[in-house]
Every structure is written in C-alpha cells, then in structure tokens.
Amino acid sequence: xxxxxxxxxxxxxxxxxxxxxxGVHEDDAEVDIVSEAKVGLFNRVKERARVxxxxxxxxxxxxxxxxxRRGRAGNGGVQPAKAKNRSGEVRGQTGTKDGAxxxxxxxxxxxxxxxxxxxxxxxxxxxxxxxxxxxNGGREAAPKSxxxxxxxxxxxxxxxxxxxxxxxxxxxxxxxxxxxxxxxDENEIRIVVNGENLxxxxxxxxATASAIDELVRTVLQRQAGGGREGRVRIDVGGVAxxxxxxxxxxxxxxxxxxxxxxxxxxxxSMRGSDRKVVHDAMASEEGVGTISEGEDPNRRVVVVPAxxxx
Amino acid sequence: xxxxxAKTVCEYVVKQIVGDPDAVGVAMSxxxxxxxxxxxxxxxxxxxxxxxxxxxxxAIRTVVRxxxxxxxxxxxxxxxxxxxx
Numbered sequence: 001x002x003x004x005x006x007x008x009x010x011x012x013x014x015x016x017x018x019x020x021x022x023g024v025h026e027d028d029a030e031v032d033i034v035s036e037a038k039v040g041l042f043n044r045v046k047e048r049a050r051v052x053x054x055x056x057x058x059x060x061x062x063x064x065x066x067x068x069r070r071g072r073a074g075n076g077g078v079q080p081a082k083a084k085n086r087s088g089e090v091r092g093q094t095g096t097k098d099g100a101x102x103x104x105x106x107x108x109x110x111x112x113x114x115x116x117x118x119x120x121x122x123x124x125x126x127x128x129x130x131x132x133x134x135x136n137g138g139r140e141a142a143p144k145s146x147x148x149x150x151x152x153x154x155x156x157x158x159x160x161x162x163x164x165x166x167x168x169x170x171x172x173x174x175x176x177x178x179x180x181x182x183x184x185d186e187n188e189i190r191i192v193v194n195g196e197n198l199x200x201x202x203x204x205x206x207a208t209a210s211a212i213d214e215l216v217r218t219v220l221q222r223q224a225g226g227g228r229e230g231r232v233r234i235d236v237g238g239v240a241x242x243x244x245x246x247x248x249x250x251x252x253x254x255x256x257x258x259x260x261x262x263x264x265x266x267x268x269s270m271r272g273s274d275r276k277v278v279h280d281a282m283a284s285e286e287g288v289g290t291i292s293e294g295e296d297p298n299r300r301v302v303v304v305p306a307x308x309x310x
Numbered sequence: 311x312x313x314x315x316a317k318t319v320c321e322y323v324v325k326q327i328v329g330d331p332d333a334v335g336v337a338m339s340x341x342x343x344x345x346x347x348x349x350x351x352x353x354x355x356x357x358x359x360x361x362x363x364x365x366x367x368x369a370i371r372t373v374v375r376x377x378x379x380x381x382x383x384x385x386x387x388x389x390x391x392x393x394x395x
Contacts, residue, residue, distance in 0.1 A: 211372035
C-alpha cells in the first residue's frame with residue numbers, strides 16, 4: 001500500500017486529508033508528521049503542515065501488491081522504499097527510531113514528542129524560532145529530498161487524468177462532453193464540463209455533479225498517488241461555480257450585518273468545501289472574522305466582528 | 311436500457327478507483343422492485359470503493375442511480391448497489 005501525503009493548515013487537518021484519501025480510519029493507518037504548519041503574523045499560515053500516511057500493513061504483502069509495484073518500475077516503482085527511508089529520516093530527527101510497524105500508543109507518543117520538541121526549540125530560540133528552524137539543515141533536509149525525489153504530479157497532469165476519467169464516464173452515460181479549464185491559482189484547477197444532455201450528470205441540486213467531483217478526487221488519489229499536490233475540481237454544467245457565487249453574495253450580506261450590529265452570526269452547518277468558500281469570502285471583507293465550531297456534518301462557520309476571532 | 315447504462319457506469323467507475331481493475335465484477339439482477347448491482351472487487355480494494363465514512367460508496371451510488379434515470383419518461387428505476395465482500 002502506498003503512502004499518501006496530506007497537507008493542511010494544521011497537522012490535524014493534514015492528517016484528515018491523508019486519511020480521507022486513504023479511505024480508512026485513523027486506527028487503521030500509520031501516520032508520520034513530515035512538517036508542522038508554520039504560523040506567521042496574525043496566525044496566518046506561512047507553511048502548511050504535511051503528513052504522510054499509509055494503510056497500516058496488517059498482513060504480509062500479497063502477490064498482487066508485488067505485481068503492481070513492478071508494473072510501475074522506472075517511474076514510481078521505487079517510491080515505497082524511498083518513502084520508508086524518508087519517514088525514517090523524519091523519525092530520526094524527532095528522536096524516536098522505532099521500527100516501521102508501531103503500535104497506536106507508540107505512534108501517539110511520537111507525535112506528541114514531535115510537537116513538544118518543536119515547541120521547545122521554538123521557545124529556546126525565542127521569537128525567531130521559525131526562522132532558525134528554516135536554517136537548520138537537518139530539519140529541512142526531509143522535505144527537500146521529497147520534492148526532489150518523489151515524482152510530484154503537476155496540476156495540469158492531474159487535470160488531464162480528471163478529464164480522461166470524466167470523458168469515459170460521460171461515454172458510459174451515452175453523452176459526449178467538452179472541458180473548460182481554469183487555473184484558479186497555483187493550487188487549484190477548476191474544470192467546467194459542458195455538453196448537451198448533462199441533466200442526469202448534474203442531478204437534483206447538483207447532487208450527481210458533486211458525486212462526480214468526489215469520484216474524480218478518488219481517482220486522482222488512486223492514479224496520481226502520493227506526490228499529488230493541489231486540487232482539481234470538476235464542475236459538471238458549471239453548477240458548483242454558480243452555487244459558490246451565490247454563497248459569496250450571501251457572505252457579503254452577512255459581513256455587512258455583522259459590521260453594522262457588531263454581533264456575531266452563526267451560519268447554518270455546511271460541508272467543508274462550502275465553509276472554505278465562506279472563510280475565503282470573509283477574509284476579503286473588512287471588520288469581520290470567522291471561526292468554525294462543531295463537528296462534521298454539523299460543523300458551521302460563525303462570523304464574528306473583527307478582533308474576536310481568536 | 312437505463313439499467314444497462316447504470317451497470318456500464320458502475321463498472322467503469324469502480325474499475326477506475328481500484329488497484330486491480332481485472333478483479334472487478336458487477337452482477338446485475340432485476341426483479342419487480344428494481345435493479346440490483348452486486349459489485350465485487352479484488353483483495354484490499356474494498357476500502358477504496360467504500361471510502362472514509364462510506365463517502366466513495368455513496369458517490370458511486372449517486373452516479374449509478376443517475377445513469378439509471380430515464381430522461382424520456384423522467385422516471386427513476388430503483389437501483390441498489392451492494393459491495394459484496
């Protein structure tokens with residue numbers, strides 16, 4: 001089973017992403033913290049946290065597993081071994097050198113050691129903890145070697161895979177489609193899918209369209225593997241884009257209300273992707289901040305007057 | 311017609327997600343209450359098709375049911391997708 005990598009604004013968020021990609025519960029996964037998030041002024045995230053995870057090997061590798069790896073020789077074939085070495089490096093740096101298979105409690109201990117050690121080093125170095133850590137060759141070695149050695153599939157390459165998948169899917173539906181690709185930023189490509197009879201592929205309230213986006217994510221995880229970065233989103237019929245725009249308009253109204261009344265407003269619970277739209281929209285509004293509360297699927301954003309968001 | 315489309319879509323999607331596409335099987339059965347698709351996958355691929363909290367499985371069901379929708383008569387055939395261990 002390959003390693004997958006998760007990135008996020010916190011170690012927990014990164015872990016969440018990696019586990020989601022693997023499709024397993026935390027108990028069934030082995031998680032290594034590659035690097036923690038670095039936070040700059042005003043708690044802005046300067047560098048996102050990275051973790052690597054794989055499904056905990058429960059049984060010896062199957063024949064099938066061997067065959068798949070050999071099939072990839074030449075490009076990704078050596079990846080798993082490298083991954084182990086790298087995680088070894090990371091482990092070495094954080095002070096624990098136990099074997100590749102660890103128990104849950106060991107893992108938890110290691111994770112907390114990592115945290116406390118980093119905290120210590122930051123404390124001892126005073127306010128320049130982050131900067132000093134950057135100059136520390138040992139700590140930076142792991143992420144650098146990863147970028148150099150591990151094949152990182154570029155976003156356009158991922159977008160090609162996504163389009164190929166959706167083309168095949170549309171064919172299975174008996175439809176033909178065209179694509180309209182937009183690079184939102186360096187971390188996101190959005191692909192609007194156009195076609196004549198997309199009704200079935202959109203579904204009521206865009207339910208099928210978002211299911212297709214979910215499947216694309218899964219396919220990319222499968223086919224692009226651990227070196228995957230950024231996000232390719234598939235928007236069948238452009239419904240997600242229109243929905244997002246409506247959400248942004250709504251956010252502007254809420255922001256105005258919070259500014260005028262000085263009182264916080266709790267929005268209804270939303271899925272993560274919608275919450276992100278809200279956070280982003282509110283970030284560009286003056287005088288308001290956002291916090292999230294509750295647990296999925298009931299997690300929601302609370303819009304607060306500026307200065308109350310920490 | 312729509313049932314065939316659902317089966318085709320189901321097969322296509324599952325094969326794209328698993329590590330061993332050759333091991334994927336989709337058996338369709340039909341009775342008065344609707345259509346049933348029994349999906350089998352190779353060793354170790356069940357986790358991929360089900361996903362965390364069943365998210366991938368739900369997405370597969372949604373897409374497969376959409377494929378089974380008859381746009382001419384605007385009727386939804388009842389389609390069950392079971393992942394058989």
